[in-house]
Amino acid sequence: MKTVGKALIGVLTGAAFGAQAQVAEIKVSYQPALYWALPFHVASEKGWWAEVGLKPVFSTFPAGVPQIAASASKSWDVGGTGSVPAVLGAVRYNLLTVGLTNDESVGNALLATGAKAAGFMNNPQSIRGQTIVLTANSTGDYAVQSCLAKWGLKKSDVTIKSMGQAEIISAMSSNNADLGGLWAPNIYTMEEKAGAKVICSGKDAGAIVPGALVVRADYAKEQPQNVAKFLAVYLRAWKWMSTHRAESVAMMKKFYEVGGVTISEASMNKEFDTRPVYDLAGQLKVMNRSGAGSDVDKWMTQIGEFMKAAGTMPEVPQASRYITDDFLKMVERDPKLKAFANQSN
Amino acid sequence: MTAGADRRFRLAIGTATVLALAAIWGVGSAGQWIAPIYFPPPGEVWTAFVQVAVQGYADGMLHQHFLHSCLLVLYGFVAAVAVGVPLGMLMGWSRRAEAILNPAFLLLRPIPPLAWIPLAIVWLGLGDAAKVLVIWFAAFVPSVINSYAGVRSIEPHLLEAARSLGIPRAMLLREVLFPGALPLVFTGLRLSLQACWTTLVAGELIGAITGLGHLLYQGGLDIYPAMILVGMVAVALAGGLMTALLTLLEARAMPWRGR
Amino acid sequence: MHDRLSRRSFIALSALGLGGFFALWALLAASALVPKLFLPSPVAVAERFAELTQQPFVGYTLQQHLLSSFGRFGAGFALAALIGVPLGLAMGWFRWLDGVVSPLFDALRFVAPIAWVPFAALWFGTGIGGPILIIFSGAFPPCVINAYRGAKYVEPRFVEAAQTLGASHWRMITEVLLPASVPSIVAGLRISAGLGWQSLVGAELIVASSGVGYLMVKGQSNISTATVMSGMVAIGIVGFAIDLLLRSLEARIHRKRGR
Incomplete structure (x- = not known):
């Protein structure tokens, strides 16, 4: 698993935007009416998927576990989920964690x-x-x-x-x-x-609870460039939201309503204020493994230990087996994709 | 062919089928034709069984889950039968009672027992009472319908004859009505019992601590298909066992129907 | 049957019963016994119901939710009928098939349709196959049982007559057993539709992102009991309508056969 991306990066660097003419379908899964799923909605409203040549097909799940189970039948390719289901998915179905959605320790x-x-x-x-x-x-x-x-x-x-x-x-x-x-x-x-x-x-207790961006291992192997594009779209949506709060809240209101959640605007603002998100540089930083393992490795391993203690799994999975920043690095290395991901308008 | 020979024939073929399926399962799993992520291989199921039977799983050992579920079903079943059978018989007996009660019954009847879960929680909390309520709804409907049909199935001549003879009401009930309605009442009880078991699993989604439904739920949360299979088999066994007991009771209650 | 009642007083009493039911509900809701938040009055539910048909909730209006539930139900029910009825008839004719299928069938009967949810998720993911499997597992048994009983209890004279005429297995099943078992099959379809509809709601309560069951879960997480009860009402109405449809079909068949 650890060489999944590495072998392919050489081949694909710089080629990411080459095939923009044809539109690739990508199956994206998430849970409705959650903060970290908002970027999917924003990107669709703004037409950013098409800009990188992706055509998302969405499927939603009421919780992480059914979402993970559905990956067994290849019902989706990429998605966002909680860190706990992400670890479960890594153990059961070789799901890769390729980035973070947000820091939801307060959420x-x-x-x-x-x-x-x-x-x-x-x-x-x-x-x-x-x-x-x-x-x-x-x-x-x-x-x-x-x-x-x-x-x-x-x-x-x-x-x-x-x-x-x-x-x-x-x-x-x-x-x-x-x-x-x-x-x-x-x-x-x-x-x-x-x-x-x-x-x-979670934050009060000193625990870091991240949300994870996950990919099916097969899909990552077959379509690494699409995974990178997916990440770029996701990152751009956060970047845009960080500078367009009022519009973002309006979109959140609509997105939450469709998901059956009606909360006050104050609470929506609280979502933005209390849940840090990561831009490309930030993602690469927390996932950087030089030295004694990355921050993300540490956080996810703690979650793995919690799940082992709960009896969900017999062993804590090794972080390097399922966490990879290869796809973020693909974005970083591709000048066009990198510029796209960092665009705030 | 005699009844005995027929039974032997069925037993032989049934056993052969089960063995054949087990063989397909075993060989298929060993040969990777059945992907282990879609259906667990026998070895894993055995491990899961040993795990839940010896160490426990989902906060209890297998026998605890088993007993707790049986108890819940028993409560729900008995409560439903205690209300449903008299109500159904009353509706079958008196047109007046039918006219008054039937509309409300018709309204409530098509609502699935599971749909009561949200209300059961806010009304009765997270204890066994809420689960029993959900199971109660499942068992209630078939016991009413069949008891009603049971009374209605009694030949009207029989009742008229009895009445023209001036038999007292209590005796009429005891000697004509109950025995006449009993066969269909028991059909209703069987259906009720089955409905109880199929609803139990859902009922135990309401924050159960032990119980087979909870075992299945936890197995689902852990994405542990082998454990789910163990739970399913346990539910089937428990359901079959209770039905067998009901059959015994039926034979006792209606000795005249012995084959 | 017992105490004769004119049609008019029957209707009057029914109205009385219905009125009593709603009055009791309204009274309970108005009293401080149950907080309004957890038992809204009939009027509040009716208002919410009307609102849900106008304004979308969790993405769709009530009608759209019903439609998506109904689509799943239709597919699962059709599949159960298409496989279950022929299987039941064949089991009634071929004794070996009866022996093969019966033990498996009896074991699976007690497994709740919603216990298949985890497997449905593994096997079909987000596809329509998941809900269909769950509805199928609810609707299948009555189809099989009733077709089987129908075929089993065909007058032996007819069977013998057909046999002396040298009818093939195929003709025996399609031209003798099938016509004779139609009443039993239709009765089975009625039960099967009811159970299928109930299983669907169970599945939607747990895994789905549209449908009436989903609407109820979302109402629940918004602490809107009126929404939950509107969902129940909608489920009840559709379940009732399905039953009514099949019942009129049943009555028609009986009339045709001059009963």
Whole structure:
């Protein structure tokens, strides 16, 4: 796997824009109404896919696990997903992580119902013996476990019940559960419509929760230039959003609505303010392996350890086996593609 | 052909089929004709079985999941039957009761049991009660319909004859109505039981701690097809076992129908 | 049957029952017993329902969601009928086939359609095949069972007569067994359609990005119980309509056969 890109880079460098005349179809998967999926929507609205000769075909999934499972039948080629499903996908189906969507350490959190939040925050030890509802094998799960660890609590100190995000919202809003692990924008729905409060986010617990851009290994081997183009489009969308906040929020509103999420504009702005994203240089920096492994290697390996502890997988996968910056480097090396990715208009 | 010979014939062919399929599965997996990512090979399924039976998986050992699910089904089933059978019989017996109750029943009937999950959570929380409610809905409909049909299937002459003889109401119920309706009532119970099991899996999506549905759910989350297969087999076994018990009960309740 | 009732008073009582049902619901919603957020009044649900037919929610209007659900249902149900009915008939005629299929069939019956969701995701991914598999697994058993029973209980006289005339296997099944089992098959299709429709909703509650089940999940994550209940109403209406359609077909066939 580690030589996937390397052998091909020599052949393809500089050729990326050559075949612009013909349009290549690329199957893109994501989860609707999530912050990191917004660039896909923005790029479509702006017509940027066509500019690099890609024609995206989208498919959406309510959570990471079904998304990963669907890669087995080649239902999609590239996509964005949570870091936890990305690691699961690496182990089960050789999915490659080729970049980051965003740093969602704040966007994954443990929430408590309004009446109980202050008590838990003042005395985290009182969480011992409580029931926490969360979606297992998700970034939300990871954030909750990190919070527990920060307070010196073990998994066995609480009762964990796993269910979908929609069920968690139902259970918490009807006071049938006091503590729940959620991710944004569900966090905002709970805060706005049911008065729940974040008592600890992944960031508060000192955990880095990245979101991953993933590719099927076969596809990466067959169409590396398309993967690079896909990355360039994604990066450009963030670049544009970083300088067009008002328009971005308007687009987010529409995108979230189609995904069935209605939250206030303030919460949408909060999404932009609390979730750092990476431009090309930033991506290359966190993925740079010179020295003692990259930051991304470290973050993902920590997630792998969390999943091993949860019993999801017997071994932590080796970071170099599934994380690669080869495709980002392809963008970097191609002057036209690089300029495209860094364009802010 | 005698009944005994027929049974032997079926048993032989059934066994042969199961063995043949097992052979295809084993050879196909070993020869890579069945891709392991699409369908788990026998070895993996065995490992999964040992894992859940000995170390436990999804917060419980296999027998705990098994027992908990059986219990949930039993609760839901008994509660549904306790309400559904009398209601169905009442509707079959009295036109007045039918006129009053049927419209509401017709409205609720086509709503799938799973569609009650969101409401079950907000009404009853995450405990067993919500799961039992969902299972209850699944079992309720067939027990009402068949009990109703059971009463209606009794020959009207029989009832008229009984009435013209001036038999007291209680006796009429005991001697004519119940025995007459019983065969179809039991058909309804079988369907109810099956509906309970097929709904259980969904019911346990409501934050279960143990249970076969939870086992299947966790297997799905971990993308662990071998474990899912173990869970499916366990559900089929549990369902088959309970149906066998019901058949025994049926034979006891209707000795006159013995073959 | 028992207490005779004029048509007019039957309708009056039905209206009374229906009114009572809604009154009870409205009363519960108005009382402080259940928070409004979790049990909206009938009026609130009706309003939300009307709104959903006008304004798109999660990308589509209610009608469009229903249409996409219905497309999946149609494909799965058609497949179940096309495979299930011939298989059932053939099992009723060829004893060896009966022996081969029955044990597998009995085992699979208890596995919930939604237990296939993880496998459907693995095998078909985002394709239409996934939902079809789930609906199929719900709708298939009644098709097989009823066709099988129909074929099994054809008057032996007809079979013998056809045999003495030297009918081939093919003609025996298509010209003797099939016509004789039509009532049973249609009854099976009715059950099968109901179960298929229910399974579809189960599948959509978990994996889909359109359809009524999806609409309900999204309503749930927006803490909008009225949306959830509107989805239930829509599901109920369509389920009822499907049943009505098949029931009229059934009645027509019975009339034609002069029963």
